[in-house]
Amino acid sequence: MSMGVSQAATATETSRKPTIVNPKNLYDPSPNGYSTAVIVPAGARVAYISGQGGQDSTGGLSPDFAVQVEQAYANLRAAIEALGAKPDQVAKLTVYVVDHDMSKLEVLTRNVKAMFGAALPAQTLVPVPKLAIEPMLFEVEAVVVLD
Template sequence: MPLEIIQPDGLDRPTTYSHVITATGGKLVFIAGQMSDDSDGNLVHAGDLASQAQQVFANLGRALSAAGARPSQVVRLGIHVVGHRREYLPIIEQARIELFGDHKPTDTLIGVETLAAPGYLIEIDAIAVTD
């Protein structure tokens, strides 16, 4: 199942995401918001955005694998960051690249006041299309 990545003329050329992805056929996989939890559901890396981002993307990778999906099949990410500031972007992008490499899913990054419980700084959900 091929994905077609489109970077429309007249729009900027982002380094970590795509403006448009089309997909045909296949199975849709919806991944709930992943947070910086260990396998017992306990918050890890409280107060450390870089470590939480790494944990969140690792958890996202585990969820994709459990569904039979690969990171290269992700078409959309929803990224929620507590108190987002522009200087957080390189931190999030580094963790993102560890999972996705050169693949650039579409995304929306939203700054939020809080997440499900105190101490969590980032949550990411995803949609993938598999073969």
């Protein structure tokens, strides 16, 4: 491990959990709900989870951004668990936000911290004009390290 690197978690070959890296000479992104980089252990299998929106189990979609984000993370958790994995095995998230502005960051940060705790994955937020279906306001996809 190189000097100047803070780690929130340490991966071993047997755990197959990602190693979180937040270099001390860069801005600490963890208060905002993500990590600078994540290392996937050698030989690990990786799964890609398609974008999860805020639809409930009946396909219903709230018009409220915060409700959609909360439901999308619940849907992501269900997809992760269906793989036999846990949130601390997620290496990377990509989130898509319709008409993103700074007022939405608190909702996003609260939900990602609630799901991932200290094991914050690398993350990219992409502002978009719209998503697959008109009432969707948020979508999250994930890369997961499998045991």
